Amino acid sequence: MFPPARKEFISLTLPEQDPRSYNNNKSWRKQSCWRKWKQLSRLQRSLILLLVAFLLICGIATYPNLSEQWKGNEYQHRWALSPVQCTDACHSAVIPALTETSPEEGGRPVAPRKAEKRLEVERTGSRQLGKKRGPPSLKLQKKENVSEVQAGDGLPVHSWRGAMIEADQVTEAPPSAAEIEVVPVQVPGKLTDRQMAVTEAFRHAWGGYKEFAWGHDELKPISKSYSEWFGLGLTLIDALDTMWILGLKEEFEEARRWVSTELSFAKNVDVNLFESTIRILGGLLGTFHLTGDSLFLEKAKDIGSRLMPAFNTPSKIPYSDVNIGRGTAHPPRWTSDSTVAEVTSIQLEFRDLSRLTGDMKYQMAVDDVMKHIHSLGGKHDGLVPMFINTNNGQFSHLGVFTLGARADSYYEYLLKQWIQGGKKESELLEDYLQAIEGVKKNLLRKSEPKKLTFVGELAHNNFSPKMDHLVCFLPGTLALGAHHGLAPDHMELAKALMETCYQMYAQTETGLSPEIVHFNLFPRQGKDVEIKPADKHNLLRPETVESLFYLHRLTGDKKYQDWGWHIFNSFIKYTKVSSGGFTSINNVDSASNPDPRDKMESFFLGETLKYFFLLFSEDFSLVDLDRFVFNTEAHPLPIWPTA
Numbered sequence: 001m002f003p004p005a006r007k008e009f010i011s012l013t014l015p016e017q018d019p020r021s022y023n024n025n026k027s028w029r030k031q032s033c034w035r036k037w038k039q040l041s042r043l044q045r046s047l048i049l050l051l052v053a054f055l056l057i058c059g060i061a062t063y064p065n066l067s068e069q070w071k072g073n074e075y076q077h078r079w080a081l082s083p084v085q086c087t088d089a090c091h092s093a094v095i096p097a098l099t100e101t102s103p104e105e106g107g108r109p110v111a112p113r114k115a116e117k118r119l120e121v122e123r124t125g126s127r128q129l130g131k132k133r134g135p136p137s138l139k140l141q142k143k144e145n146v147s148e149v150q151a152g153d154g155l156p157v158h159s160w161r162g163a164m165i166e167a168d169q170v171t172e173a174p175p176s177a178a179e180i181e182v183v184p185v186q187v188p189g190k191l192t193d194r195q196m197a198v199t200e201a202f203r204h205a206w207g208g209y210k211e212f213a214w215g216h217d218e219l220k221p222i223s224k225s226y227s228e229w230f231g232l233g234l235t236l237i238d239a240l241d242t243m244w245i246l247g248l249k250e251e252f253e254e255a256r257r258w259v260s261t262e263l264s265f266a267k268n269v270d271v272n273l274f275e276s277t278i279r280i281l282g283g284l285l286g287t288f289h290l291t292g293d294s295l296f297l298e299k300a301k302d303i304g305s306r307l308m309p310a311f312n313t314p315s316k317i318p319y320s321d322v323n324i325g326r327g328t329a330h331p332p333r334w335t336s337d338s339t340v341a342e343v344t345s346i347q348l349e350f351r352d353l354s355r356l357t358g359d360m361k362y363q364m365a366v367d368d369v370m371k372h373i374h375s376l377g378g379k380h381d382g383l384v385p386m387f388i389n390t391n392n393g394q395f396s397h398l399g400v401f402t403l404g405a406r407a408d409s410y411y412e413y414l415l416k417q418w419i420q421g422g423k424k425e426s427e428l429l430e431d432y433l434q435a436i437e438g439v440k441k442n443l444l445r446k447s448e449p450k451k452l453t454f455v456g457e458l459a460h461n462n463f464s465p466k467m468d469h470l471v472c473f474l475p476g477t478l479a480l481g482a483h484h485g486l487a488p489d490h491m492e493l494a495k496a497l498m499e500t501c502y503q504m505y506a507q508t509e510t511g512l513s514p515e516i517v518h519f520n521l522f523p524r525q526g527k528d529v530e531i532k533p534a535d536k537h538n539l540l541r542p543e544t545v546e547s548l549f550y551l552h553r554l555t556g557d558k559k560y561q562d563w564g565w566h567i568f569n570s571f572i573k574y575t576k577v578s579s580g581g582f583t584s585i586n587n588v589d590s591a592s593n594p595d596p597r598d599k600m601e602s603f604f605l606g607e608t609l610k611y612f613f614l615l616f617s618e619d620f621s622l623v624d625l626d627r628f629v630f631n632t633e634a635h636p637l638p639i640w641p642t643a
């Protein structure tokens with residue numbers, strides 16, 4: 001018997017269609033993928049899933065870097081719209097061609113042709129620098145923008161409560177090299193008598209500093225010694241551009257030599273970011289812009305880069321203190337807060353440094369602070385609290401609002417950055433205008449019996465009639481805004497507040513203002529201005545003189561010069577120290593014993609005397625307000641060209 005024959009057969013699966021023909025049917029594709037997936041072993045499937053998960057994680061991790069790059073492009077874009085024209089800026093109103101100095105030649109004057117050639121090299125250099133930056137598409141955009149400007153089409157127009165601002169209407173592009181308007185250094189014979197008196201006062205202050213405090217931070221004129229704050233020759237640096245503007249060539253050259261041979265920032269020393277930015281970085285930049293002398297730019301770059309570690313905080317809101325030798329930064333010992341005015345009043349200087357160096361890191365760091373604060377909660381009608389936390393980036397100590405100490409220059413720099421940038425950055429303007437409305441709504445009152453308009457403070461919804469002398473920057477800032485196209489009522493408010501600030505001087509025995517006043521709100525009860533015993537000191541501060549300068553320059557009204565002259569004479573009478581220098585005093589309400597404090601602040605030379613000199617000048621193009629903005633320490637920085 002044979003076993004039954006084994007049935008041998010081949011199974012053949014016939015496709016429904018010719019397999020060589022491509023089938024892109026969606027459901028077929030789905031089925032086919034799914035089938036393939038099912039055909040894989042468990043291990044293969046796990047490996048693929050792991051790979052997909054890994055790729056997803058990588059994608060998420062690289063997103064912030066990409067967005068940083070996009071952000072960078074945004075900055076480059078802005079940059080491309082306003083290219084560096086250092087030499088135009090350097091040359092604008094106040095560069096005396098004949099006295100330009102060369103660092104390689106020990107600061108000796110360079111012959112005009114040689115100087116021109118050097119500046120031409122710088123000019124070409126900066127243009128090439130501008131060319132290197134940004135992809136071609138950005139440059140194309142720049143061109144388009146220019147033609148828009150020429151066509152007068154599509155210009156950004158900002159409107160806010162009555163203020164209509166056309167970005168390119170007010171600020172013109174700076175003149176080309178051929179058109180540069182050269183204003184020579186001031187000639188003593190052409191000065192007004194009052195300017196001569198200021199020059200004399202400056203010489204007296206400088207003489208004391210030179211004799212007893214040379215190369216140190218501040219003069220102590222009574223004890224004929226000095227005090228150190230940062231150990232960086234603060235008074236000397238703060239005074240450089242004042243000497244240039246006053247035409248004190250010899251003094252300037254001597255100070256320049258010190259900067260060239262003695263000034264070093266490679267020091268293990270903690271400095272306050274704000275103070276060293278406005279006085280040192282601002283002082284060096286201002287002097288560079290007036291003189292075109294690259295020594296000052298090199299020094300500015302050095303201190304600027306040494307201050308950058310301050311921005312390495314969790315929130316990017318900078319710490320208050322930096323060790324410029326070690327490259328470390330920290331908040332004050334007792335808190336992780338920074339002061340709002342301090343972190344928002346370093347922008348003009350760092351933005352200028354970026355324009356001059358072509359390195360956007362400075363501008364990016366300070367612009368980030370402004371953007372952050374623009375969108376931060378905790379403001380009151382545009383008014384900001386006084387502190388901000390460097391860890392979480394939130395305002396702290398909420399509910400207290402002042403235009404005095406710790407908040408003052410936030411408001412000043414909103415307007416001035418907007419002007420510096422060619423009136424294009426609408427968020428800055430928006431914040432400024434909103435804040436001024438906030439001041440009007442919450443802080444403005446009139447005193448009794450003279451009805452002086454003043455700016456008080458708000459603490460948890462309670463109004464206090466307290467006004468710091470520091471607030472007297474406001475009339476000048478308001479007038480500057482009105483000059484640059486903001487609502488005319490800003491000028492009216494400026495005039496009213498100017499009168500008040502002058503009365504803060506006129507109503508004391510010495511004719512000098514105290515640090516703080518309280519205004520009387522009750523009719524038939526005492527004087528308008530009350531001074532508490534702890535507030536009777538005067539530190540030789542500049543704010544009122546600064547505002548008088550703006551009010552005179554922008555209205556032409558000579559009464560502001562006369563008010564300034566009274567104040568100047570009070571300084572001479574009660575603060576001049578016969579052996580050299582001027583001193584802060586303890587009691588403005590005692591003409592018989594003003595009680596000297598033995599300190600001459602660096603801003604007396606950097607600001608107060610400079611603003612006196614400019615106030616008494618009949619030459620309105622001397623540091624032209626359409627070409628320059630003064631930083632909060634009175635150092636002039638150029639307004640960027642718009643096209």
Ligand code: DMJ
Pocket residue numbers: 409541542543603607632633
């Ligand atoms: C200066 O350093 C600056 O003007 C600053 O804005 C305020 N304090 C002093 C002058 O008072």
